[in-house]
Amino acid sequence: ESTGGDIFQLGNMSWQILRVEPGVVRVADAKGAPPSLPFWLGEGPGRTRELAAEIATLREGCVEQEGGREAWLRSECGRGLPEAAASQVAEFVEAGRAALGAVPTQKLVILERFFDESGGMQLVVHAPFGSRINRAWGLALRKRFCVGFGFELQAAANEEAIVLSLGPQHSFELEGVFDYLQPETARGVLVQALLASPMFETRWRWNAQRSLMLDRSRNGKRIPANLLRMRANDLLAAAFPQVLACPETLPGGPIEVPMEHPVVRQTIEDCLTEAMDVDGFLEVLWGLRDGRIAKRAVDTPEPSAFARGILNSAPYTFLDDAPLEERRTQAVSSRRILDIRTADELGALDADAVARVCEEAWPQPESAEEVHEALLWIGYVTAAEAAPWKAWVDELRAGGRIVAEGDRLFAAEAGRDP
Secondary structure (H helix, E strand, C coil): CCCCCCCCEEEEEEEEEEEEEEEEEEEEECCCCCCCCCEEEEEEECCCHHHHCCCCCHHHHHHHHCCCHHHHHHHHHCCCHHHHHHHHHHHHHHHHHHHCCCCCEEEEEEEEEEEECCCCCEEEEECCCCCHHHHHHHHHHHHHHHHHCCCEEEEEEEECEEEEECCCCHHHHHHHHHHHHCCCCHHHHHHHHHCHHHHHHHHHHHHHHHCCCCCCCECCCEEHHHHHHHHHHHHHHCHHHHCCCHHCCCCCCCCCCCCHHHHCCCCCCCCHHHHHHHHHHHHHHHHHHHCCCCCEECCCCCHHHHHHHHHHCHHEEEHHCCHHHHHHHHCCCCCCCCCCHHHHHHHCCCCCHHHHHHHHHCCCCCCHHHHHHHHHHHHCCCCCCCCHHHHHHHHHHHCEEEEEEEEEEEEECCCCCC
């Protein structure tokens, strides 16, 4: 997160960063210059199932209130919630409901799809089940898309939603996405998906150290972290070579996991139960199948208010290796969220302005030839509209240059197509 020129404090001295290299930061004495404030960008613990359920219930209750939502929110959340914050929450929920037609809860999962500026699409799964369940769902769904379409996708998952960045080659019925994963086979799909994710190598290294397969120190000296990673990868290549093998050398189909190896088995279980909640994920899939969880699919012209969070999520939510500056979600543009009344009135036309433009555009002929020319480009006029031009119209009709069809007058050589 730091660049050359930044100043940080270490102990009682300040240092200026000269350049950042892989594994090395070159610094120089800042000669007492005040350090810039550090900041931390990291992942916190995901919501528990209980907390995610409470937040979803609160959102659902907010929508059910016909009036006085701010007062209801303050009564539910306590007086510690300022009135201005309660008003913003109510407006946010109502804006999302207006765009999607409903509010996603743990009883209703909503799929939202919209185009981005690159010509591709963004698929957002609104599922407020917490990051551990959504991470599992996102990885498995990304794997299913990869196998089905043959292309790797960018994806991210947070506490509220999952986003999959699609290209022009991805064409499918939106409602069919609910059937891409089946509860009987979803665990196996998820295991295949997590093998290529950074969480597997990280937890493999942790387990290798805890099992004493990997030395933390040698000859009384601590082994540097970069060497630990290299040695952990060497151990992984010996125990589970398919994970690090060249893709061209692997047979087609799923990778066979050596579950008989205790550290490999423990690493898989840690990924499924610590980094993710595989049991909760399977419960969601069963709920979608048996109807306990309702389903809704919506194509929208622009992202809803509920989609803004996942589109601008932090790097720790990413489920692939693409950096922030290369995310396809950066190609999504939309106007700022407006209150419902303003959004409904946005683009409404002023009646006086419409009348003035119509008057300015209406032809003002000064001869029979100009009447005929006007009919060629205007299409037709009614008898009432042609009343001010009656003398010229009669002259043109006598010459066969204007024909009447009912109440409409056309130029004789003009087409009748709309």
